[in-house]
Each structure stands twice: as structure tokens, then as C-alpha cells.
Amino acid sequence: MITWGISANSHDAALAVFHDEHIVFASHSERFSGKKNDGNLCNDLVNYAKTKFGGMPDQVIWYENPYLKTLRQLRAGQGWMWPKNNIKQYLRGYGIIAPIKYTQHHHSHAAAGYYTSGFDHACVVVIDAIGEFTTYSIWRGQGDKLKCIYTIGYPHSLGLFYSAMTQRCYLKPNEEEYILMGMAAYGDANKFTGVMLDELLELPNDDLQQPFRLRRDLHRGCMDWRPDLNLKDVFDLAAATQEVYEMAFDRILRQAAKLCPSKNLVLMGGCALNCSANYLTGRYFDQTWIMPNPGDAGSAIGAVLAHNPQWRMYPKDFTPFLGYDMGMAHSNDQIVDYLVSDQICGLARGPAEFGPRALGNRSLLADPRGLDIKDRVNKIKQRQEFRPFAPVILEELVNDYFAMPHGWTTSRYMQVTARCLKPTEFSAIIHTDGTSRVQTVPKDGSAFRLLLEAWYARTGCPMLLNTSLNIKGRPMVNNHSDSRNFERQYNIRVFN
Numbered sequence: 001m002i003t004w005g006i007s008a009n010s011h012d013a014a015l016a017v018f019h020d021e022h023i024v025f026a027s028h029s030e031r032f033s034g035k036k037n038d039g040n041l042c043n044d045l046v047n048y049a050k051t052k053f054g055g056m057p058d059q060v061i062w063y064e065n066p067y068l069k070t071l072r073q074l075r076a077g078q079g080w081m082w083p084k085n086n087i088k089q090y091l092r093g094y095g096i097i098a099p100i101k102y103t104q105h106h107h108s109h110a111a112a113g114y115y116t117s118g119f120d121h122a123c124v125v126v127i128d129a130i131g132e133f134t135t136y137s138i139w140r141g142q143g144d145k146l147k148c149i150y151t152i153g154y155p156h157s158l159g160l161f162y163s164a165m166t167q168r169c170y171l172k173p174n175e176e177e178y179i180l181m182g183m184a185a186y187g188d189a190n191k192f193t194g195v196m197l198d199e200l201l202e203l204p205n206d207d208l209q210q211p212f213r214l215r216r217d218l219h220r221g222c223m224d225w226r227p228d229l230n231l232k233d234v235f236d237l238a239a240a241t242q243e244v245y246e247m248a249f250d251r252i253l254r255q256a257a258k259l260c261p262s263k264n265l266v267l268m269g270g271c272a273l274n275c276s277a278n279y280l281t282g283r284y285f286d287q288t289w290i291m292p293n294p295g296d297a298g299s300a301i302g303a304v305l306a307h308n309p310q311w312r313m314y315p316k317d318f319t320p321f322l323g324y325d326m327g328m329a330h331s332n333d334q335i336v337d338y339l340v341s342d343q344i345c346g347l348a349r350g351p352a353e354f355g356p357r358a359l360g361n362r363s364l365l366a367d368p369r370g371l372d373i374k375d376r377v378n379k380i381k382q383r384q385e386f387r388p389f390a391p392v393i394l395e396e397l398v399n400d401y402f403a404m405p406h407g408w409t410t411s412r413y414m415q416v417t418a419r420c421l422k423p424t425e426f427s428a429i430i431h432t433d434g435t436s437r438v439q440t441v442p443k444d445g446s447a448f449r450l451l452l453e454a455w456y457a458r459t460g461c462p463m464l465l466n467t468s469l470n471i472k473g474r475p476m477v478n479n480h481s482d483s484r485n486f487e488r489q490y491n492i493r494v495f496n
């Protein structure tokens with residue numbers, strides 16, 4: 001039985017393929033189309049899935065309910081969107097003809113998280129911009145069962161608040177929220193936090209009843225809010241946005257812990273990508289699991305698991321390396337030789353990561369020591385000076401170099417920030433507030449782990465700088481042709 005899970009027709013489309021209960025492939029559409037955050041499927045992705053993984057699916061499971069979504073869009077003043085939301089017709093456009101089942105948007109998020117967590121029981125929290133109507137939900141996971149116990153709906157949405165402020169800071173909403181998060185460390189939150197709470201997002205007194213509420217509908221942004229803002233204010237605005245987000249997030253976690261007591265938390269939805277705020281989970285839970293692709297793209301997997309909870313996976317069996325497979329051509333010794341002499345190289349091998357982070361299979365790697373490294377990598381990445389780069393470190397040594405927050409003994413998918421204990425030695429991977437978005441690599445025998453071990457044996461340094469391998473404005477490298485294009489464009493050696 002071949003089952004396809006699909007999340008598309010919105011933003012950041014993705015497709016997952018299951019053979020019976022086994023996941024065999026998952027990829028963002030953008031990696032095949034070359035269009036960053038491509039919201040639609042593309043023929044190259046569909047053909048790759050068909051050709052490599054057994055042909056046309058026996059069934060498709062779609063990540064949300066298009067009928068309810070159409071109703072919400074009508075209520076939100078977006079008009080009658082039915083022709084666009086007709087999924088059967090949409091899939092036919094890509095030659096996909098199979099019976100279709102639908103899942104509700106937050107159920108797909110919750111299932112993607114809980115059924116890959118390995119927990120036998122957990123409190124599951126989903127926070128995003130909007131699905132059909134729901135914007136925030138709490139679920140109780142027990143064995144194979146997942147039950148929704150609390151929801152907040154449109155227009156009250158923490159994700160919409162963050163995206164609206166992203167746009168207000170002259171960035172691209174639904175795409176550049178992570179840039180706003182990076183800017184926050186440079187601003188003074190005090191300047192706008194009060195006014196934001198007075199005019200945009202309310203924190204009601206009874207936070208167990210409703211932890212936050214929007215004072216106005218931010219679905220279409222708030223570019224008219226505070227028209228006297230100037231460009232110099234945006235860092236302060238970013239800082240206040242992050243501050244207000246964390247205040248609401250803390251109340252959400254407190255509410256969730258009360259309504260669904262458990263030592264285990266599963267956090268999902270696009271807001272789970274806010275790695276600066278995620279340390280807060282440790283205040284209420286002993287362990288946190290965030291599936292490596294917690295946004296809508298990950299719901300391509302979640303939709304399938306929501307319909308088939310008996311297919312749940314355990315973290316030891318679950319891997320984010322599910323995409324296009326480039327194979328391997330070079331040895332780790334060759335790569336370490338090159339890194340020791342040249343300090344920077346690309347690495348594109350094996351299956352691509354399914355998720356927004358490069359975790360070692362489509363990465364630009366650099367020696368994190370030395371004052372000029374950040375400038376050299378920035379020259380290649382051509383991104384804003386204020387944005388930090390992330391370290392990847394041997395997991396057993398993480399506590400020697402970083403103060404991991406409570407509840408986060410590991411961070412295998414770059415989901416939390418931690419204060420660096422040796423900032424002067426590793427300036428290239430430290431943000432202005434002294435933190436780093438850490439990736440820890442366990443002793444799993446993977447090629448990337450062995451590369452990091454070889455680098456440590458040669459240099460005594462247990463970490464590398466790790467950032468995504470992509471040409472500016474384009475998605476991460478997917479295949480050999482992309483890899484060669486990257487080499488040509490930046491004159492940087494890419495090892496396969």
C-alpha cells in the first residue's frame with residue numbers, strides 16, 4: 001500500500017511517501033522547483049516520488065480540511081475560494097489520481113509531533129498562524145490516542161501576531177520571521193512592549209481560561225499601526241515582538257501543563273521554530289520534543305500519522321534525512337584535510353533534510369574559531385550582518401561549551417538557543433546576546449558524526465559552524481546540478 005501525505009496549495013508545499021507503515025521519502029517542493037518556499041507541488045517532485053517510490057499512490061491524505069478552510073476564508077473577507085481549494089482538481093493538475101482523505105490542520109501538526117516523539121504520554125501544544133479556524137490547541141497524547149482538549153480560534157493567533165510584526169518591520173511575512181527573531185537581540189524591548197500590549201495583543205487576567213487575545217484582526221497585517229515609525233525603530237520593535245511573544249508563550253505553557261499534566265511536552269506548529277523562546281518549555285516540562293519540521297510542510301507526514309496512529313515511529317527510527325539522495329563520493333578524511341587548510345567548504349551528500357535547517361547533509365561548514373570566519377561566511381551567504389551562525393557539536397561535549405537550558409539535554413535539530421561558555425574562542429557562532437542555536441550530534445555512527453569526530457581528533461575543536469548550503473534567494477541545494485552551481489557561483493568547494 002502506497003500512501004502519500006501532502007501539504008500544499010498554501011505556502012511551503014511538501015510531499016511524504018509511506019510504503020505500508022514505513023516512511024520512505026519526504027521533501028519540500030521548493031527543493032525540486034527551485035522556488036524558495038514554493039507553496040505548490042511541482043511536477044519534478046511528483047515524478048521523482050512516482051518513479052523512485054512505487055508509482056501512483058493508492059491513497060492521498062491531505063493535511064487540512066478544505067471545506068472548513070473555505071468557510072473561514074469567507075468569514076475573513078477573502079471571498080469564495082472554492083475553485084482554488086478544490087483539492088481533487090488541484091491534484092489532478094499534477095497527474096495525481098487517487099482516493100483522498102482529509103485531516104484537520106492542527107490534528108496533522110499534533111500527529112506529526114506526538115507520533116514521532118517516542119513518548120507514551122505527552123502534553124501536545126500546537127501554535128501557528130492559522131489552519132482552518134484553530135490557531136492554538138492543546139492535545140492529550142496517551143498510547144496511540146491523541147485527543148484535543150483545548151482550542152483558540154481565528155482571529156486570535158500568536159502566529160498571525162508575529163507575522164504581522166514581521167511585515168511591520170519591513171520583512172516578508174510567512175517567510176522572514178526568523179530574521180525578526182535575530183534582530184530582537186539588538187533592540188530595546190521596553191520602547192514598544194507596553195504599547196503593543198495595549199493596542200495589539202492582550203494578556204487577559206485569567207490566563208488559564210485564555211492565555212492571550214488579539215485586540216485587532218492581524219490577518220492582513222498592521223502596516224497602518226504606528227505610522228510614525230521610522231527605520232531606526234525596527235530593532236526595538238523586533239525586541240518588543242519577541243518579548244510579547246515570550247510572555248504569551250509562557251502563559252500558554254503554564255496553561256497546557258495545568259490542563260494536561262505530563263513531564264513530556266510535544267511542541268508543534270510554525271511557532272515551534274522560535275528557538276529563542278523555546279528554552280521556556282523547561283519551566284513546565286522535563287522533556288521537549290519538536291519534530292524537525294514542525295510547520296505546515298511537516299504535516300505531510302502528520303496527516304498520514306493522524307489517520308494511522310498505529311504507524312507511530314520512535315526517535316531512534318525517525319530521521320529527518322528523507323529527501324533527494326545524492327549518495328556519497330568523498331571520504332571524511334578528504335573533507336577534514338580541506339577544512340584544516342581552507343577553513344570553509346560545502347557538504348552535499350546523502351538524502352536531503354526534510355525541514356528548514358541544514359543538519360549536515362546540505363551544509364556549508366567552517367572552522368568556528370578565528371575572528372575573520374564570520375565575515376568570510378557572510379560574504380558567501382550575503383546576509384544581514386546581525387544574523388548569527390549556528391554551531392554543530394559532538395553531543396557528549398555540549399555541556400563543556402554551552403549552558404543548555406533546563407529540559408534540553410540535547411538539541412539535535414537546532415531548536416533551542418544556549419549561552420556559550422567560551423565566547424572569545426568561538427565568536428563566529430555567537431549572537432550578540434551571547435547565545436547560539438546549538439545542534440548536537442549523538443554517537444549514531446552517521447557519516448556526519450564520523451566527520452565531526454575526525455575534525456575533533458585532528459584539531460581538538462569539537463564543533464563546526466554549520467549553515468545551509470544555498471545560493472542567496474534560492475532553496476537549499478538538492479542535487480548534483482545545484483551543488484555544481486553553488487561551486488561556480490561562490491568558488492567554494494562542495495564535497496559530495
Ligand SMILES: [Fe+2]
Nearest residue numbers: 128130270296
Ligand atoms: Fe499550521
